[in-house]
Amino acid sequence: MQVIATYRTKHFISTAILATLFLIAGEFSDADPEGRHFNYLAFHNPPYDTLIRGPNGTFTTFGASLELVKWLSAKFKFTFNVSLVNQTLIEKYGTHEASFYQLINEKNVDGVLCSFYLTMDRVERMDFTSHTWSEGFSLIVPRPAEESRLFAFIGPFQPTVWMLIFISLFVFVGMMTLFTWFYNRQRWNNLGSATVETESPKNNQQNSDGHKRNYSIQKSVFNNFSSHMIYVINIMTNQGCQEAFNRTSFRLLTGVWVLCAMVLVNSYTGIVTSSLTTPKMKPSIGSLEELAASKDIGVLLRHDTSIGEQILKATSGVYKVLGDQARLHPDQILGDPFTLAAKLETGRYAYPFLRTFAIAFVGNQYKKDGKCRFKGSKPLPISAGYYSWLYKKNSLYTKVHSRALMDLWESGLMRFWVNTQPTIPKADQCFADSKPRISRLVPIQLSDLTSAFLILGIGIGLATLSFVSELIFFRLNRL
Numbered sequence: 001m002q003v004i005a006t007y008r009t010k011h012f013i014s015t016a017i018l019a020t021l022f023l024i025a026g027e028f029s030d031a032d033p034e035g036r037h038f039n040y041l042a043f044h045n046p047p048y049d050t051l052i053r054g055p056n057g058t059f060t061t062f063g064a065s066l067e068l069v070k071w072l073s074a075k076f077k078f079t080f081n082v083s084l085v086n087q088t089l090i091e092k093y094g095t096h097e098a099s100f101y102q103l104i105n106e107k108n109v110d111g112v113l114c115s116f117y118l119t120m121d122r123v124e125r126m127d128f129t130s131h132t133w134s135e136g137f138s139l140i141v142p143r144p145a146e147e148s149r150l151f152a153f154i155g156p157f158q159p160t161v162w163m164l165i166f167i168s169l170f171v172f173v174g175m176m177t178l179f180t181w182f183y184n185r186q187r188w189n190n191l192g193s194a195t196v197e198t199e200s201p202k203n204n205q206q207n208s209d210g211h212k213r214n215y216s217i218q219k220s221v222f223n224n225f226s227s228h229m230i231y232v233i234n235i236m237t238n239q240g241c242q243e244a245f246n247r248t249s250f251r252l253l254t255g256v257w258v259l260c261a262m263v264l265v266n267s268y269t270g271i272v273t274s275s276l277t278t279p280k281m282k283p284s285i286g287s288l289e290e291l292a293a294s295k296d297i298g299v300l301l302r303h304d305t306s307i308g309e310q311i312l313k314a315t316s317g318v319y320k321v322l323g324d325q326a327r328l329h330p331d332q333i334l335g336d337p338f339t340l341a342a343k344l345e346t347g348r349y350a351y352p353f354l355r356t357f358a359i360a361f362v363g364n365q366y367k368k369d370g371k372c373r374f375k376g377s378k379p380l381p382i383s384a385g386y387y388s389w390l391y392k393k394n395s396l397y398t399k400v401h402s403r404a405l406m407d408l409w410e411s412g413l414m415r416f417w418v419n420t421q422p423t424i425p426k427a428d429q430c431f432a433d434s435k436p437r438i439s440r441l442v443p444i445q446l447s448d449l450t451s452a453f454l455i456l457g458i459g460i461g462l463a464t465l466s467f468v469s470e471l472i473f474f475r476l477n478r479l
Helices: 001-029 064-077 085-093 095-105 120-125 158-194 199-237 249-278 286-294 307-315 319-329 337-344 353-371 398-411 413-419 447-477
Strands: 037-042 049-053 058-063 079-084 127-135 135-141 351-352 374-376 385-391
Touching: 037 058, 037 095, 049 064, 058 064, 064 079, 064 398, 064 413, 085 095, 095 120, 095 199, 127 398, 127 413, 135 249, 135 286, 158 249, 199 249, 286 319, 307 319, 307 351, 307 413, 337 351, 351 353, 353 374, 385 398, 398 413
Parallel strands: 037 079
Antiparallel strands: 049 058, 127 385, 135 351, 135 374
16 A cells, blocks of 8 residues: 555656646747847827838837837837838738738748737737737717708798698688678679669660679689788788678688687797707718618728728628628728728718727817817727737747736726827817707897798799789780
8 A cells, every 4th residue: 555655646746747847848938038129010000000101211100009019128128120011012902911911921020010800810820919909999970061951941840730731721711712702792692683674775784794793703702812811821920911801700710710820820930040040960870770871971991900801791781781882882992091091081981990090080180170070979889809919920929928918908008008199189079969058049140041031032033023924914915
């Protein structure tokens, strides 16, 4: 038994020693970066990293990624150099793929001065560290324009209400005309029955008078219809008018109209001022579904970003709809950040990307134009992206840098470096919720009453045309 126990003890000790040796070997399998020189590729990646080209191939770069490399350099005591991504490769593959191509194929390139979203393709081709950045996505969309106030005077009532008002108006005027015709007919009948002629010549004269009376009745009906129409419109516009009839039925009819008009007019005047003076904005785009349904705003995609790849490779849902729309216009699928920014500034496109990019773009445009031309949507219902640094496949320095970058992320320094970049100007007014606020009354401007003067001009034109027509008709009758 003692021999067996001794054997087990020796076996346990040997296993422990081997495990310790493996751990030690694992710790020192990564090369020590101290004293080494690293070469990094850089490209323009606003607002996180900025690259400004100078004459004769010179350039200046600054941003959060450069601060990260400086932090690693100070921690591990190595030197580094930054060079530009090959422009020919950028034009051929796009910015990100061009940097990957150089990292994989050029021996003197050790890393890229940027954090990337990990895809299966990228993981298979390159080594990656622990994440250095995490953030959600938003849409950059043009701020909706103000709707025309040319027909704002119609706004207080819905179309169905206006339709019922016009129907009621003609029905009411028709009833007033019918009542008036009936009253006048009774009067004419009474006058006609009071005159009895027996002689033949006088009968012929009576027939002639009857034709004239019928013509006058027809003319009287038209005149009464016009008079009642003016009366009804005057009541609705608070102008006042008078109708001289002592019949109870007629008074009841006009009394009901006055009561109805009072309600309609007071309801209208209570809303029309705010309808004329309060700007009404066109519908805003706040989601991918609304962007896909929009007929005025197109989508911009970068084929070398994670969300761009997901949309372009989607086979169903709103991603597929957006991808199909972008493929119909190949100029909306880009790989160069400068071209993308220029197209986005036109105000005809929306761009889904990281929230910080949206804030920076909106702020820069406000600083440039002095007004909020763009807005960032609320966070999209997409899982937050985690971004890591990429190194050559099987690099000896990936693990040691990864452990250091994990400490860096937990310290919060990376987020501090990003938030303090000068490329992210503040434009809080462009992100504030536009809630209605009570303010003092301001004079109604000419632009608020454009519709009223339009109606006045149309009325004058029609009245002039009618006057000229009557004048021509009168002169033709005299010939």
